Amino acid sequence: MCGVAATLGFAPDAAHRAAVLSSLAHRGPDGHGCYVREDVFIGHTRLAIIDLSEAASQPMVSDDGRYVLAYNGEIYNHVELRGPLESRGWRFRGTGDTEVLLAALAMEGEACLPRLRGMFAFALWDGQRRRLLAARDALGIKPLYYAHGDRTILASELRTMALLGAGARVDPVAVETFLLTGSVIGPRTILEGVRSLPPGHLVSFEDGIAREKVYWRVPDEAAELRPRDELVSELDGLLRDGIRQQLRSDVPVGTFLSGGIDSSLITSYAAEEIGEGLHTFSVGFGDASARWDETNAAKLVSDRYRTQHHRVVVSRSDFRAQMQTLPAVIDQPSADGVNSYFVSGAAAAHVKVALSGQGGDELFAGYNIFQFASRLSRLIERLPTPPPAAAHVGRLALRLPARLQHNWYVRGAAGVLTRGDPALIAQMTNPLFSPLEVNVAVEPRIESVGNLDLVNVISRQVLTGYLPHTLLRDMDAMSMAHSLEVRVPLVDPVLAEFALSIPGTQKVSWGNSKSLLRDIAATRLPPALRARSKQGFNFPLAEWLRARDCDDLLIEALAPDRVREAALVPEKTVAHELARLRRPLPGDLLWLRAQRVWALYVLHEWHDHWRSLQRGAPVSMVASATV
Template structure:
């Protein structure tokens, strides 16, 4: 990964190259190999580089186009950049580097915003057009790469890969957004576009932002997943097509000029990725696993079986140190409240992997893509009850089991309670961790007042409603993809 940062000079009139350097320095961990800055009368750009493709200094950023018109800072990887490069070369483009960064520059120079339609990859980048005086920010389709921005009205805007970088700007107040606190207590993270801070936002996945001096930022969506087109595949044909897609998506992520490996948990998703990597790799795949001394949470034995199956170069680390100390480190990296416990093993396996590789593939996203979470099957049962049982019966069952502590009574209350709700509201209940009345009790009176009339469920409901008319599974998968 790399790190990017920058600002419109109106957002911090006193900011200079030293501020840009500091914005980059606090995210040095994202890009320890090189750093650079660009500053003119309108904008400042900073970059921290982790070298993956074309390790020479020619790949350093900010990168300026051959004609001097465009300047870019880019974090990510464009998987189809070789195909795009070949197309551009046939159109007469001459490249100075072997990087995917330069391909983005050339593609934007030819197609403008429409270049996003051709990019297959994970990315967040900022591109400054010195002629049109236009700042263009863009984020990949599912938001694998982070991109935050600060907006204080008008063209007073700054951006960065991490919030801590934005906080280096003079004059930015660290004020908590009360509704974001409510969101966090419900979802255990702060859903986009908000962050925990006022005036600091996440650019949503599959969106871009355009800003010109004296104007307001214009944010637009450039892509959305489309479930409307059906397929005529037989099950066997679907299996073959899926395997081909998985193999292609894995292979294109293995293009790197540095050592590459995989996180292996022993579960279906990461094991499938390792198997697909082994199929095309010319050498043993490097795999890394994190285990725990507490056998109730340790799955390293399953990872070992998969490593043996595919004859990988396997490394294993058993986390024995004080795990609360690891938890205490997390705010340094996340910059805002985040309560996903998987961050702890991910931190340790990343440290282990970095000893041997620079790039690591993982099985993240498999449950969202293939409906692997247990909540989906529970949701289907609730929806069946909603459609098949009369409301009076659901209400009666729910009432009969109130006040009982037995696990079966709790399950009946949960199922019937959700079945009595509209599907979108029921899924909101599924995806959150406390009931709304408990949230109200938790909030101090000033925060409660600031959140008066606010509905955290809107984050779920707005995406569910976009799938109105779709089947229940499609609605669940789409909503989880977008939130």
Template sequence: MCGIAGLFHCGTPKPVDPERVRTMCDALAHRGPDGSGVWTEHGVGLGHRRLSIIDLEGSPQPMHSANGRAVIVFNGEIYNYRELRRELEREGARFRTEGDTETILAAWQRWGTGCLDRLDGMFAFALYDRDRRSLFLARDRFGVKPLFTAMLSDGSLAFASELKGLLAHPLMRRQVDPLAIEDYMAWGYVPDHRAIISGVEKLPAGHFRLLEHGRDPAPPRQWWEISFTERARGREADLSVELLHHMRAGVASRMVADVPLGAFLSGGVDSSSVVALMAEADRAPVTTCSIGFDVAEADETAHARAVAAHFGTDHHERVVSPDRMADLDRLVEIFDEPFADASALPTLQVCALAREHVTVALSGDGADEAFAGYRRQMFHHREEQLRGVIPPLLREPVFGALGRVWPKADWAPRAFRAKSTFQSLAEGGAAGYARAVSVLAPEQRDRLFGEGFKRIRGVYRAEQEWIRTMDGAPARSGLDAAQYADLKFWMPGDILTKIDRTSMAVGLEAREPLLDYRLVEFAATLPHRQRVRGRQGKVLLKRTMERYLPDDILYRPKQGFSVPLAQWFRGTLADEARRIVRSERLLQSGWFDQTVLADLAEKHISGRSDNARVLWQLLMLEKSLTRLDLAR
């Protein structure tokens, strides 16, 4: 696992100052504390920071191919590199190292851009072909590894694993993209189709760019897609056998490392399943790490402890409380862009805990998206069934009216909080699901934003890209389309960004075995009843794991890696809530209505409303803008 950065002149090639590339890489030193390197040639410069995982001494980067034709900087792991090496050797390739980086170089020279279809792994890389005078930028299927790009005023394209790598270049402009504020306040993160800084782009997951000297920059091209258009046939028992095969293969492939390896363990279905299969695959005890909270209803350590005892793991845990808010400034530095998924706070802590014991940790990320484990997916599935029997001309007047008059009762039991359900049913399926996923719905953002910002934003709304993603999904049902959007929009922007930045911040490599692409492709073919049944999600996955895990782990209510923000902002952090809504940085931006901001804090502290998530959003936004020193 590493950090990469570099420069490429798409037009007239110009000299590249190696010190500029080195400075960009130095901003990524946390991603690669074990080594660094820079290579430049007329019109191109590649830089690398290394975290050694495989072939610890033998694979320095930038790496040249044996014939000197190609040079690469690579962030990630190729899990099937040994099989690829054997195939390439049969076709005449010769290797000087034992790692996976050289395999990509040989695969490029043998198959060109088609090499991507053969790579099983998580990766972002930049490969310069000296014969073709081209730069090949590529990102893995799901976007596990990030890649930021920007065109600079001297005609060069800059790229880096994190935004801070780009910002280290003196020609980078620091101006906020106002539409990123709209996106951020809707989702709690800046999605992959946008960046907080105007002119910065993120290479989309499953895409590549092939750039050439003397030509205009080529746009990204998609090289992989997930499809929900097929349906698996067969008995549940047979599907379960196939699922278990894919899960075992995903876990086994990610247990290959030349350094200590362990797992994150929350005590939920997904992480517990990974730990169970790791314990099955290795005689040695699995090293497991868990984070708990000082608020009982948010704490899962008892469940994690039970799973650890069940499999005899070497277990470690730590408790997060409001006095760990000193980590907040660290989070802001880690993410660069504003990022308001509060579970990043315990994720950073569990990564730091894991790094004390291992260098690689396996997580359970990806299963909820692939197997329909989120409550919102189950609700959406039922809503889609209702939409199918109620004519649209009737839905909008009836449910729209109920949604407008029904009170927003944050304090009430979940069954009585029907306002958002009525609003969702009044809309189409994609719009309704976008509402379910968002932190703030369109009408909530409209109340929050000032009139000046609304004029700048114009007709754009954050939901438009989500709706476009669902409407264009290769899917047969509303549930299919929802899962597709979660995999393509939510997961790279939120879930994978969170685990990449927090793990890399402490020099830890995180791997996601439940995102093995063959496993996800199989999950996308499952009939609805093997994904969602009544109020139960991940049906086949849970049935399959019954042979490993007790029912009180598999079938207890889903808790998630939630942070008790509501309690914190009414207690230890109440003064912080009042400070943030009076922040000079936010108020001078002109983006927000000052009166509405002040009201948010007081209603939350008094218990009249639960505004914790938006207060957290505002807090992270203010701190990020201050640190980046961004101009409006």
């Protein structure tokens, strides 16, 4: 993993270049470099993973001097791509994937992008055409931001964009979406005028014009039913081959092992490939209720595959010690990502690469909302079609307080009245605030979904929404704070095409989520794990925030004068949420109250950090010691 920055139309001076590279140093502590020509700047910081020699240093320049590449990520099938490029005359100097990407882009242009199996965000300068090309991987694992006007700015992080002169103001609409969902929904970012390049897109800058283009889309056509054993066999082969490719590395590799189906299956395949001694990592909470702790389940998998297991216990005092660090390293406000920060810190002490189970719930229907969608679909089929006015009544559910939208009966009634409106269901899936609670007018929107059934429509929604905008973005920020590369074998376009070609009825039923992965687990995991219901990678946020030592930091960050000065959220909203967390009323969802207060805390602490960047304060984001 690395850090990328680029400008077109101006080149920052030496002092600014140094500041830019410093802002990305945590993403690439193993080396850095710059390419500067008149009004062009390409900067890079390197986390050396494949080909540790100087032959893989960046920015990488082609032999003829025409192309300059700065790249963040990994191309897992670089070995398979190298041979055809060599046979066509490309002379390789090293063994890394960066040079394979440079060769493919130089010889084939953007046509090579759909064949890349990996995670990436890059900037390629074509000196002959004076054209800057940038692209992001198919499912949005790696971030890339840009601003375009009379000059162009690109970077891996928003703090770097701010240093280069983009994003002088906070975007008020982005703040609204953050309050509704707990994250900023791309392509908008928290900084006005800065755009997140969408997953599966490229953008070119030439002759003063920016042109975005889609090179890969999440599928939207479902296939017919297929024999169960055929599906399980094909999925097993895809997982085995994909994980084998993602274990390619010249530095130590481990896995996050939560004890859930996804991370446990990944660990099982990785352990078979590597052998005994694979490093695995799980996080437990020593001073909280046992319901938050999955480390005993993780140990069952570790024992079976004889991994070198590291159980990290995070206490409230550990969390409190990092409360002011977390909003700074997240780069853009998010109510999520805390667990990822702690497990990444633990892993970084032993390995430079870790495999994560993210993506399994989205692709193979692991969330409760998928079981709900499956049952709702069957119910709708049996009921008479409601009158057109019923849909309007159903959509009124969006005006209810968020705590009521989390009620399955309310969701069910709204779903029946709207005949399974996927936009409505997606918006009610996990609201932080409702639009009326924060005085925001938001209408549900959904792209064309082709012939997908409701389960696959919801899957497509979370694959293009929650996964890239929250889970993947947060994991990137939190792992990079520790200079750790996290790979996500289940977030793969090949797997996405497979999963979305399967009717929802073959992936989920009431009481049986992720049934295909469970079928594979039947032969690979201990029986106790196969029967476990989904728990989620959660932690005791409400218990901790209500404790006096954490509450003191909340009081300081959300003091009325600071909230008033920031002008992001009305004072009365902040005061109300703090009061209800401390003294909840009957019917309150305490975990939701805690999430709201945490989101407000992160937003205001992030804002203070951003203003310090505006004033020219130091920007190095190396994580502080964790546990």
